[in-house]
Amino acid sequence: MLSDARAALQTIFGYPDFRGVQADVVTRVLTGRSTLAVMPTGAGKSLTYQLPATMLPGTCVVVSPLIALMHDQLRAATAVGIRAATLTSVDENRAETRRRFLDGVLDLLYVAPERASGGEFRDLLDRGKVSLFAIDEAHCVSEWGHDFRPDYRLLRPLLDRSPDVPRLALTATADAHTRADILEQLGIAADGLIVAGFDRPNIRYQISPRDNVTRQIADLIAETPGPGIVYVPSRAGTEKMAAALAKTGRPTRAYHAGLEPAVRAANQAAFVASENMVIAATVAFGMGIDKPDVRFVAHAGLPKSIEAYYQETGRAGRDGDPAIAHLFWGADDFARARQRIGEVEPARQSGERQRLNAMAALVETPSCRRRLLLQHFGETDAPVDCGNCDNCLNPPASIDATTVARKFLSAVFRTGQLYGVGYVEGVLTGQSSDRSLQNGHENLSVFGIVSGDEAALLKPVARALLARDALRANPHGGLEFGPGAKALLKGDATLDLIVPARRSRRARGAAIDNPVGDPLFEALRAKRRELAQEAGVPPYVIFHDAVLRAMTAERPATIAALARISGVGAVKRDAYGDAFLSVIRQFREAEASE
Structure with missing residues (x-):
């Protein structure tokens, strides 16, 4: 079975083999087992249902959250010869699409969750043959997910009407709690979970x-x-x-x-x-x-x-x-975020606070x-x-800014927890103003106690205190103590500041290895743009840059040699092969005549 899938992979997509966990997911789908696949973006999630859809009898119904995404995927699937259609509110050919589904000549049918959960669509499916349910962006089904869509919660009755049809849920972003919720909401057994990892090394x-x-x-x-x-x-x-x-x-x-x-x-x-x-x-x-x-x-x-x-x-x-x-x-990002947390229902505040603290840890x-x-x-x-x-x-250096942090907190407290960062900074550095005179703040013990190197740390210290919830912004923009202030003032916590390093070490993979300036590569890109305009599709639908780079390096002279390049499937080979070979041939002839 997997050998047949590999053959189809080569013919349709032009890829010599599967990547990562694709083979595991495809095998489960072809053997009728429901699966939740957590795969990083760029790992080829769509292939895990598109390929089985061409091999199984019937139509794979793909639930996708946005019309624009469906139409992008439709273009890509059609370009490699997969029989696909969308059934959305903006499609004018809905009657034709329904006919194609009932006639059994569709491999893929893309629908939004709102339509999929409706009675009319359920009746349509009852009259046709479904090979697979693919639920894309499956984290939308979970209230624990970051992009919850209530209509995803209504999919379970549709799925349960066809208990023999496997379910494939796909997402790139789901922590352990969200994954468990997706499995439960979509009726997928716990042993159907495949996690490919989250790393995007590029x-x-x-x-x-x-x-x-x-x-x-x-x-x-x-x-x-x-x-x-x-x-x-x-x-x-x-x-x-x-x-x-x-x-x-x-x-x-x-x-x-x-x-x-x-x-x-x-x-x-x-x-x-x-x-x-x-x-x-x-x-x-x-x-x-x-x-x-x-x-x-x-x-x-x-x-x-x-x-x-x-x-x-x-x-x-x-x-x-x-x-x-x-x-x-910036510090104001955290100030605004903590204000928003205070406005949501109490039951959600703890979770939102944890999410924000995790972001603070990442930036710091x-x-x-x-x-x-x-x-x-x-x-x-x-x-x-x-x-x-x-x-x-x-690697950045870090400095101990605990003393400056305590001085900043003291100034916030002694000025009544009413003023913003700029005013507090002015008090600490001894900047006299009408406002500070009227408020009597120039008589405070904290007035003018910061100078020199310490003064340069005030803005990053304020940013760090807001990120760590030692300070919060009140509705009027003034600073007030947060839960983290007490430990710093009592000496139970320290504050280290990162000092960004100058650029020195070259990033592995940071520079794209497109042969920019290579006349053949640029000519192939120009041909791709021309073909894309004629077909009314984005250039990447014709071929990715990686395919054009391979053409530039290998300079294939025949259709058979072109077809051996990864990413050149049968349909694209037949549709575009001669056009790209013609460009390569012209360069070969030009070089020979020099």
């Missing part, structure tokens, strides 16, 4: 304090060619960021839920089709994007949890090529970021030095 993780974030992100763009996503906390901020980044010369667009639907769709389509566009977006953007060649993801503010951070950064480098995830954070750690990230998801054997995060590439 992503370089970097985290920096925010200091003129627009300039910082512009510098990142200048250093990183290729498409990128910049996550901005507010809708207005996305448009401001896009306008500012456009000055770098890169094409930019904004994306947020407040845009007109046509504008939002056009901006998304432009980004998906681009080879170098930067899109500034809220977190509403991303889950519906299956773009493999995103070279960087930048956060202009703090994600709401490590799970959200992992998923958002996971949109970079899905093709396996090197990518960068750079987070820029002087050790390997990847190790801490993987340990959060239960991988206790993560390496001490990953070689591809900022702390491992350039």
